[in-house]
Amino acid sequence: MSRLFGTDGVRGVFGEELTIDLAYNLGRYGSYLLAEGSHHPKIVIGMDTRESGKPLEQALVEGITSVGGEVLLAGVIPTPAIAVITRELGADAGIVISASHNPYQFNGIKFFDAQGYKLPDALEDQIEALINECAALDDITAKGSVSTIDHPETIYFDHITKGISKDLTGVKLVLDCANGASAAIAKDFFESIGAQVSVIGDQPDGQNINCGCGSTCLKTLQEMMADSDADLGLAFDGDADRCLAVDEKGQIIDGDAILNLIGRHMKSQGCLKKDTVVVTVMSNIGLDLALKEVGCKSIKTQVGxxxxxxxxxxxxxxxxxxxxxxxILLDHNTTGDGMLTALYLATIIKNSPQKASELNALMTSYPQVLVNAKVANTKKHDYLGDAVIQDEIQKVESHFAGQGRVLIRPSGTEPLVRVMIEGNNQRELEKIAGNLASLIEERLV
Structure with missing residues (x-):
């Protein structure tokens, strides 16, 4: 049986993998454990704009109040805001209902602890064990309560602006809110600190989240930037824990380039701890080289x-x-934070004599191709034991010896095995990655 929790909480198609009953049990057993035996845990709940958000919220509320929990509803709000609000209000935990960058049919449930950090694997395993056992909690008789937080975004904004300039006067921004959690608040926030703002992806209807907009689809934002006099375009994903950018020429500033710019800035200000930026194995080798130019280094982790x-x-x-x-800017928040990242990047642009395109050019990306092989969730790791697949991977690695790299990994949130190849020849990379992904799909039917 596969693990219930993935790399980012429990996620799946609403009504199929993620059901109302499962949401109820996550609320019930999760709040019970997070309160460390207390029968009166305080839990903050927020969500993105998916149409399945409200029924999942109701199920969570019923589960939490069934063990005497106090629920504080934050409504539609970015994921990182829940981390902040949980901590600022002294709650025992926060819960986010979101499937982040996934299509609207998916949803997810993610927990934060009292300090705003994602739960460790061990605690998630405890919650899952109680659910699988249908554990009885017969000693609990207290009835919980539900209330709504007034203007929860104010708590969030007050926190993320600490230590960062609140003046973007003269900066022209285009925001793409992905028809998601930032849609109702991002424009007002950036205008409140002086920016001139145009916005797209701010008309959510429950089904259009991440649909042809946001950080997963930058085409419209690129076109707007190329045709406008704006200084910077900023695109969030559905729950606004991610941010990608577009320069004044319509060129993408991806996460690696953003890390390079913020890392360099922190280094220049003397606040980059150990002169190090932490990245994943998916990070482009160009980031390593760009950071090295200014006396910084990178440490790599597994993806997630x-x-x-x-x-x-x-x-x-x-x-x-x-x-x-x-x-993740750990001096400011405990999780990935799209609006915080956007604020930091826009502040760099405002205070630099260089345009966004010139800053973007400080890092040269090597060609990198990512192809997804579609496989069942239950078979995502089977490529490791398939001799034919492993033999082909070895051949590709030998072909690129010293001139590129191959990375194969199962997705933590979707039924996919991701094939990434990096090197100098884009056309060759596309062919090899496509062939390898096809082989994985054929072998893991």
Whole structure:
């Protein structure tokens, strides 16, 4: 049986993998454990704009209140805001209902602990064990309560602006809110600190989250930037824990380039701990070289922002992230934070004599091809034991010896095996990656 929790909570198609009953049990057993035996845990709940959010919220509320829990509803709000609000209000935990960058049919449930950190694997395993056992909690008789937080975004904004300039006067921004959690608040926030703002992806209807917009689809934002006089375009994903950018010429500033710019800035300000940026194995080799130019280095982890954060906490680093736009600025928040990243990047642009395109050019990316092989969730790891697949991987690695690299990994949130190849020849990379992905699909039917 596969593990219930993936790299980013419990996620699946609503009504299939992620059911109302499962949400109820996650609320019930999760709050019971997070309260460390207390019958009155305080839990903050927020969500993105998916149409399945409200029924999942109701199920979680019923589960939490069944063990005497106090629920504080934050409504539609970015994932990182829940980490902040949980901590600021002294709650026992926070819960986010979101499937992040996935299509609207998917949803997810993710827990934060009292300090705003994602739960460790061991605690997730305890929750899962109680669910699988249908454990009785007969000694609990207290009835819980539900209330709504007034203007929860204010708590979030007050926190992320601490230690960062609140003045973007004269900066022209285009925001793409992915029809998601930032849609109702991002424009007002950036205008409140002086930026001139245009916005797209701010009309959520429950089904259009991440649909042709946001950080997973930058085409519209690129076109707007190329045709406007804006200084910077900023794109969030559905729950706004990611941010990608577009320069004034319409060129993408991906997560690696953002980490390079913020890392360099922190180094220049003397606040980059150990002169190190934590990245994943998916990070482009160009980031390593760009950081080295200014006396910085990178440490690599397995894919997933939770593993980046684990490395940061274990060894006292204060910036890390992923090429996809998860950027963790641990001096300011405990999780990837799209709006915080956007604020930091826009502040760099405002205070630099160089345009965004010139700053973007400080890092040269090597060609990198990523192809997804579609396989069942139950077979995502079977490629490791398949002799034919492993033989082909060895052949590709030998072909690129010293001139590129191959990375095969199962997705932590989707029924996919990801094939990534990096090297100098784009056309060759596409052919080899496509062939390898096809082989994986054929062998793992």
């Amino acid at each position: 922002d939770r593993y980046v954060l684990e490395e940061m906490r274990a060894n006292d680093y204060n910036i890390g992230g992923e090429q996809s736009g998860h950027v």
